[in-house]
Amino acid sequence: MSADVELDHLTIRFGDFTAVRDAHLKINGGEFFSFLGPSGCGKTTILRAISGFNDPTEGAVRIGGRDMLGIGPNKRQTALIFQNLALFPLMTVAENIAFGLEVRGVNKLNRRDKAMQLLDLIALKGQGDKLVSELSGGQRQRVAIARALAVEPQVLLLDEPLSALDLKLRQHMRTELREIQQRVGITFIYITHDQGEALTMSDRIAVMSAGRIQQVGDGSTIYDHPETAFVASFVGENNPLQGKVLSCDQEFAVLDCGIARMRARNPGGLEAGDEAYVFIRPENLKLSTKGDTAASADTPENSFTAPVVSEAFEGAVRLISIQGPSRKPIIASIPNTGEAQPFTPGLLLNVCFSADQAVALPLGDLADE
Amino acid sequence: MTSRTIMRLMVGFYILLFFGYLFGPLIMMGITAFNATSFPQVTPWEGFTTAWFVQLLEDDQMTDGLINSLWIGLGVVCLSVPIGLAAALMMTQIYERVRPYYYMVVVSPVLTPGVILGISTLVFWDRMGTAVNAEYESLFYNGMWLTIVGQSTFISAYCMLVFLARLARFDRTQEEAALDLGASHVQVFWKIMVPFLRPAIFSAAVLAFLTSFENYNTTVFTIQAESTLTTVLAGKVRMGTQPDLSALAVIIIAITLTGAILHEFLKQKERLKQIRQEKAAKEADQELAETMGL
Ligand SMILES: Nc1ncnc2c1ncn2[C@@H]1O[C@H](COP(=O)(O)OP(=O)(O)OP(=O)(O)O)[C@@H](O)[C@H]1O
Ligand SMILES: [Mg+2]
Numbered sequence: 001m002s003a004d005v006e007l008d009h010l011t012i013r014f015g016d017f018t019a020v021r022d023a024h025l026k027i028n029g030g031e032f033f034s035f036l037g038p039s040g041c042g043k044t045t046i047l048r049a050i051s052g053f054n055d056p057t058e059g060a061v062r063i064g065g066r067d068m069l070g071i072g073p074n075k076r077q078t079a080l081i082f083q084n085l086a087l088f089p090l091m092t093v094a095e096n097i098a099f100g101l102e103v104r105g106v107n108k109l110n111r112r113d114k115a116m117q118l119l120d121l122i123a124l125k126g127q128g129d130k131l132v133s134e135l136s137g138g139q140r141q142r143v144a145i146a147r148a149l150a151v152e153p154q155v156l157l158l159d160e161p162l163s164a165l166d167l168k169l170r171q172h173m174r175t176e177l178r179e180i181q182q183r184v185g186i187t188f189i190y191i192t193h194d195q196g197e198a199l200t201m202s203d204r205i206a207v208m209s210a211g212r213i214q215q216v217g218d219g220s221t222i223y224d225h226p227e228t229a230f231v232a233s234f235v236g237e238n239n240p241l242q243g244k245v246l247s248c249d250q251e252f253a254v255l256d257c258g259i260a261r262m263r264a265r266n267p268g269g270l271e272a273g274d275e276a277y278v279f280i281r282p283e284n285l286k287l288s289t290k291g292d293t294a295a296s297a298d299t300p301e302n303s304f305t306a307p308v309v310s311e312a313f314e315g316a317v318r319l320i321s322i323q324g325p326s327r328k329p330i331i332a333s334i335p336n337t338g339e340a341q342p343f344t345p346g347l348l349l350n351v352c353f354s355a356d357q358a359v360a361l362p363l364g365d366l367a368d369e
Numbered sequence: 370m371t372s373r374t375i376m377r378l379m380v381g382f383y384i385l386l387f388f389g390y391l392f393g394p395l396i397m398m399g400i401t402a403f404n405a406t407s408f409p410q411v412t413p414w415e416g417f418t419t420a421w422f423v424q425l426l427e428d429d430q431m432t433d434g435l436i437n438s439l440w441i442g443l444g445v446v447c448l449s450v451p452i453g454l455a456a457a458l459m460m461t462q463i464y465e466r467v468r469p470y471y472y473m474v475v476v477s478p479v480l481t482p483g484v485i486l487g488i489s490t491l492v493f494w495d496r497m498g499t500a501v502n503a504e505y506e507s508l509f510y511n512g513m514w515l516t517i518v519g520q521s522t523f524i525s526a527y528c529m530l531v532f533l534a535r536l537a538r539f540d541r542t543q544e545e546a547a548l549d550l551g552a553s554h555v556q557v558f559w560k561i562m563v564p565f566l567r568p569a570i571f572s573a574a575v576l577a578f579l580t581s582f583e584n585y586n587t588t589v590f591t592i593q594a595e596s597t598l599t600t601v602l603a604g605k606v607r608m609g610t611q612p613d614l615s616a617l618a619v620i621i622i623a624i625t626l627t628g629a630i631l632h633e634f635l636k637q638k639e640r641l642k643q644i645r646q647e648k649a650a651k652e653a654d655q656e657l658a659e660t661m662g663l
Contacts, residue, residue: 051549073548086546090564100550103560133646136654151550 002029002186003064003077003154005050010059012045019045021211022059027189027204029064029154032181034190036198037208038234038367043191044083046208047157050189051080063155079148083159085140087132093143094119094128100151118146121180138169145180155187162197174200195235199223207231209365225267226359232279234367239285239330240277245270245360253360258325260304264358276360284357285332287320287343288350303352306330308343318343322351395622402615409612421616428613434601437513438582441597444517445524445581446574452521453528453573454566457536460529476530478523483586490519491590512595519591520581527580528573535569 005027012020020042027033035043048054049061052073061068068076079100088096095102097118098111106114119128122142132140141161148156158177162170178201181188192198198205199219207214207222209230215222226232233240243257253266255278264278309321309329318336320343321329332351334340343349401409405418425431456475463471478486498509508514543565547557563570585599592600605614 053545053549073545074551074553078549080546080549082542082546084540084542086540086542088543088546088561099547099552099560103547103550103552103556130649131646133643134649134653136650139653147550 001152001154004029005155005187005189006060006062006065007046007050008060008062010046010049010061011057012042012049012054013057018211020049023213024059025206025213025216027187029187030185032178032188032190032201032203034192034198034202034205035208036192036195036205036235038193041208042211043193043208044159047080047159047189047191050155051078051157052076077154078157079151079153079155080157081144081148081159081161083161083163085144085161085164087140087144087147089132091132092128093124093130093132093135096132096143097128097146097150099147104151114150118150121149121183122146137165138173141165141173142176145177149180149184153186155189156181158188158190160191160193162192163194170197177201199235207234209234209367226279226361227267229277229279229361229364229366232277232359232361237282237331237333238279239282239324240279240366241325241330242275242277242363245272245274245276247272252355255360259306260302262358262360263301263355264360265356266360268360268362270360270362275363277363277366278358278360280353280358282319282331282333283317284353285330286352287332287334288352289347301355302358303350305348305350308345308347308349310345311343320349322349395618398615398618399622401612402619404612406612409610409615421612422620424611425613425616425620430596430601431598431613431617434596434598437592437595438598441513441516441520441588442578442581444513445520446577448517448521449525449528449577450570450573452525453530453577454532454570456525456529457532460533461536461539476526479526479530481523483523483584484590486522487519487587487590490515490522490587491593494518510593512591512593515591515593516588516595516597519587520584523587524577524580528577531573531576532566532569535566539565 007023007025010020010023011018023046035046037043045054049056050063050068052068052071052075056069063077073080088099091099094112094115097115098106101111101114115128119125122145124139124142124146127135127139132143135143141164144161145156161177162173165173174197177188177190190198190201199222202219204216204218205222206216207230215227215231217225222231222235226235229240232238241257241259241262243255243262246254246256246261248254248266248271251265252263253270253276255262255264255276257278262278264280270276306323309323311321312319313336314333316336317333320332320334322332324330330351397411398409400411402421403417403419404410405415405420406413460468460471460475494509494515497503498507501509503509539562543561544557547561548554552560583599585603588597589600589603596604602614602617605611
């Protein structure tokens with residue numbers, strides 16, 4: 001069984017400090033939902049409010065339609081996987097997994113059966129009698145998941161569970177987690193500051209910044225149609241160009257960005273006179289050297305001329321830094337074909353991009369690198 | 370002779386002096402316990418004897434005192450360990466701002482002279498007894514009980530310090546994880562907290578027992594008509610020492626040494642176990658990496 005989780009204008013304060021500000025969203029039953037945001041933005045606080053360790057200052061948390069106010073963490077149909085796992089070091093693996101059943105008064109035989117079954121699920125068959133300290137990081141990870149699943153929760157909450165693992169293992173665990181979720185079919189609420197994790201695993205993502213939920217949507221929506229400057233700059237690489245809106249037609253706006261006039265999508269309804277950012281992703285910039293007529297044949301709407309600052313080689317792609325209007329250079333990435341000549345610093349480039357791939361958004365905090 | 374050898378000689382001499390200072394008296398006393406002279410002395414050696422041990426066992430005053438000391442020690446353990454544990458747990462629950470004041474209050478008995486604790490215990494229970502018109506045979510005037518209570522006032526503070534040190538290393542998320550899995554607060558206490566504190570409970574009990582066993586300052590006031598080993602010894606020494614005291618010292622030293630060696634042995638075993646576990650974890654890591662083909 002899986003339950004939906006509803007945050008109803010949830011605000012959580014610690015003294016004067018507001019950790020979560022007016023979070024309002026609904027997570028569907030059986031969904032893999034992620035909260036994505038930089039460190040300290042209030043992700044853990046939201047998760048602890050759902051599991052019952054933090055009380056809402058304002059608003060409510062509803063699980064399966066029921067208001068959770070006054071219901072303690074031990075009475076909720078949720079299970080939390082802690083950032084540090086919090087496995088019990090004095091118990092064996094099987095005892096850890098069966099702990100939730102033990103405190104519910106399930107008898108020893110049934111506990112053992114269930115533990116065996118879960119050990120199978122997490123591919124740790126026959127290792128039930130080991131101590132937690134005898135397991136590797138990835139194995140501990142899976143024991144924590146099994147321990148949480150043993151109580152058959154309707155909602156599983158995961159607080160950056162992969163952050164302690166090394167890169168290879170992390171990627172392996174991503175697919176494993178997603179598989180487990182599909183097998184057990186319960187609601188997963190996943191917290192991470194790693195956008196790769198969020199994008200690969202989730203049905204939907206909520207991007208957070210400084211206690212506020214910035215945008216909720218599936219991976220491609222978040223990536224291709226950001227609604228705020230923060231989301232545009234936090235998810236994936238993006239070049240912000242600040243400017244003033246000159247005119248708007250239905251879907252597009254024209255901005256004066258200093259180096260040139262730019263035409264970009266205008267999803268937020270900017271009006272003439274507004275200050276705004278134009279965001280353009282590095283992979284969408286097309287570069288050509290002056291006089292190279294082949295590239296400018298398809299004449300995209302936006303183009304400007306600027307000198308190369310430097311070039312970085314990244315294997316599959318080449319990252320070219322171009323002098324922009326602000327101190328921070330504009331980054332363009334082009335596939336490495338292995339034959340093109342290098343871009344020497346100072347070389348004047350013709351930079352262009354289509355209006356469809358650029359988006360104009362109201363000024364707001366940018367994610368710092 | 371080079372300056373290096375001089376240096377070495379001096380260090381050696383210092384070490385000799387140091388250990389001589391530490392253990393000289395104990396060794397001396399140990400020898401006197403086996404000398405046949407009727408006064409504790411090493412020379413002249415009048416022959417090896419175990420008669421002083423026999424005399425010690427036959428000394429009713431001494432054995433009575435010893436038995437009382439053991440009972441009082443047990444009583445103090447039973448009273449101080451729970452009180453100390455409760456005080457330490459309290460410390461983790463109250464507001465951060467009042468903690469220093471709370472700490473000051475509960476630790477103050479440790480800093481109070483034992484004599485004062487003894488007298489005040491005596492006076493307090495006497496007044497209380499008078500107030501409720503208690504009989505003379507009642508608990509209010511019972512030397513054993515008063516000694517247990519009097520010693521516990523400061524020994525429970527020692528126990529609290531032991532528990533606080535252990536609790537400082539407690540990971541609160543353990544408690545939260547247990548709650549999250551459906552445990553009640555009582556279950557969290559018995560299934561998570563107590564197992565975690567077990568080594569500290571053991572240390573606190575040993576500390577409480579030993580402190581009680583060797584206490585004199587408080588006991589001498591609260592014990593009244595009864596006696597403990599320390600009060601009997603003090604009384605005897607006042608009349609001049611006999612080799613049977615040396616015999617007692619030998620026994621105590623032997624027990625202490627055995628305890629220390631046993632403790633070290635167990636610790637070593639624990640260490641080996643830990644090393645084994647770490648090795649197993651590393652192997653598991655490797656195995657995992659191999660099966661995943663990394
Ligand atoms: N109990 C508390 N009392 C006071 N402030 C708190 C408390 N818990 C969290 N905070 C503050 O709330 C903010 C958000 O914390 P939270 O743990 O939710 O961040 P997070 O997004 O999970 O970050 P991270 O990725 O580093 O885990 C932080 O600034 C933190 O200092
Ligand atoms: Mg966190």
